[in-house]
Amino acid sequence: MERVILHSDLNNFYASAECRDNPELRGRPVAVCGDPAARHGIVLAKSQEAKRCGVKTGQAVWQARERCRDLVVVPPRYDRYLELSAAVRDIYISYTDRVEPFGLDECWLDVGGSAGLFGPGKAIADDIRARIRRELGLTASVGVSFNKVFAKLGSDYRKPDATTLITQENYRSVVWALPVSDLLYVGPATTRKLSRYGVYTIGQLAQSSLEFLHTLLGKVGVMLWQFANGQDGAGVAPYYAVPPVKTIGNSTTAPRDLESDDDVKITLYALCDSVAARLREQRSMCSAVQIGIRDTGLLWYERQAQLLRPACDSTSLFQAAFALFAGNRPRYAVRSLSVRALGLSLADEAPQLSFLPEEARRLRRTDLEEAVDRIRGKYGYGSLRRCIMLTDPALDLDAKGTNIVHPIGFLGTMAESARSH
The missing domain is CATH 3.30.70.270 (Reverse transcriptase/Diguanylate cyclase domain)
Structure with missing residues (x-):
């Protein structure tokens, strides 16, 4: 058909x-x-x-x-x-x-x-x-x-x-004359790279050497060459299909510059609370944490680290997130922060648990936070707050409703296709 x-x-x-x-x-x-x-x-x-x-x-x-x-x-x-x-x-x-x-x-x-x-x-x-x-x-x-x-x-x-x-x-007469930046997933950085080699249109991309594009852009170059030549075989997912969740994250631009460690801790705790709550809601655990930092000089960078054991409690996420921040401090005050949970697995599929005391403490924290979830679900986010939030309530935020859930989507499918090319 x-x-x-x-x-x-x-x-x-x-x-x-x-x-x-x-x-x-x-x-x-x-x-x-x-x-x-x-x-x-x-x-x-x-x-x-x-x-x-x-x-x-x-x-x-x-x-x-x-x-x-x-x-x-x-x-x-x-x-x-x-x-x-x-x-x-x-x-x-x-x-x-x-x-x-x-x-x-x-x-x-x-x-x-x-x-x-x-x-x-x-x-x-x-x-x-x-x-x-x-x-x-x-x-x-x-x-x-x-x-x-x-x-x-x-x-x-x-x-x-x-x-x-x-x-x-x-498609050659309609599509190939368009700027290469009009092609799906060709962003400003890729556009600049291609323009340095005289590739300005989708047609020029389509007629470029596949080996050249692979050398210049890696697997993404192969994928874009396929796109430009009409070789996209990705299907349209059924509407009621639930895609597998790949990551769960959240970010915020603070209402004021974050200048002290306590400022950063308040914001990271709020973000980690929201991400951990969504993990538990999805009955998932994460094996790594990533943070994003934007300072007042508008420099943006991300760092990530593996957890010793999969977790879904905010304290484990926060400890990893703040350690990443402390090891990668920005030059200027912080303007915005993000936290993302990576390497998700279903809680029932988590690795064999350890008998070390720290593991028992983590399990107790998870039980406690599940109880907090139930209380906040009934009485609202502000019904229970961490003590550190009281030092500057303006930095606290009910971020639960604005989580970003990243499914394995279209780009992942096409990247897999390019990988097997």
Whole structure:
């Protein structure tokens, strides 16, 4: 059966959701921005009107206002975006059960088996766009192709509210003229590397020597060569399939610079509490911990270390995280921190336990933290707090709801494909 892959991308999703819910914003330059007072003041999304004024995602609010004096700034409402995202996915699954999310506002669909009911891929894409517009008051751009990479290129090709068809017959004329940076997973660093060797377009990448790309970029170079030549064989995962969890992490930009060890400890404990709680919720343990540090000079780096034994308690995570920080102190005060649990395994599959006293203490800590989970679940995060948090409550945060769960996803699948090439 012929593969027919759609990639649907909601246009300016956060900003469009705000304009949908507040008619007074329609037709005005709107930007959804974080809170400058909490040092999260960047543009998360912008309307078409703001885009035409030169407002870009990732700009600081003050920069956006310089570009557009009439800019209307609104705070994000993530619960509302989740609600609308779920409603859009309900539309998708009425056409196929092969629906794979790629963020809140993007999904791949495999409609190869739906043609008998709904027609060819382009007709399905047009129908989906019409329903999103009619039923939800949002717009989407949809790419239709024979693989996931080109379907995503198609959804970016024409915006807003458009369908682009990329086929086996036309992909060289449509895709190969595009900048190499438009290809999935070609970031700024890779773009710069390729440009040094005269590779500026996807076509030039496709026609490059495979050996050259492997030497320059390693296995990723092989994967990108496959992408550029239409050799992406990755399937679209079933919507109700639960992907294996690879890592669980969390990060925060502190409301003020972290200048002392106690400042760092408070923030790391809050992050480790949230990551450990999610580990227990997933009935998982981690064998390694990674921290990320960004200082006020905006230098960002990550460090990781193995744990002596798999763990899911925040104290074990914190001890490893703070040891990493102490051994890799930044030159300037800390602006943001992240903690990630790596090497996950199911708790039932953990290695044979040790009879050493430290292992018994770790098990008691885990039991204690599970009791804390139950109390916080019933009475709220603030019902139980560590004493160190009381020294500066402004640095404490209920980060449980904002964990980042990293499944084994599309890039991992393609990297495996490239590895076996």
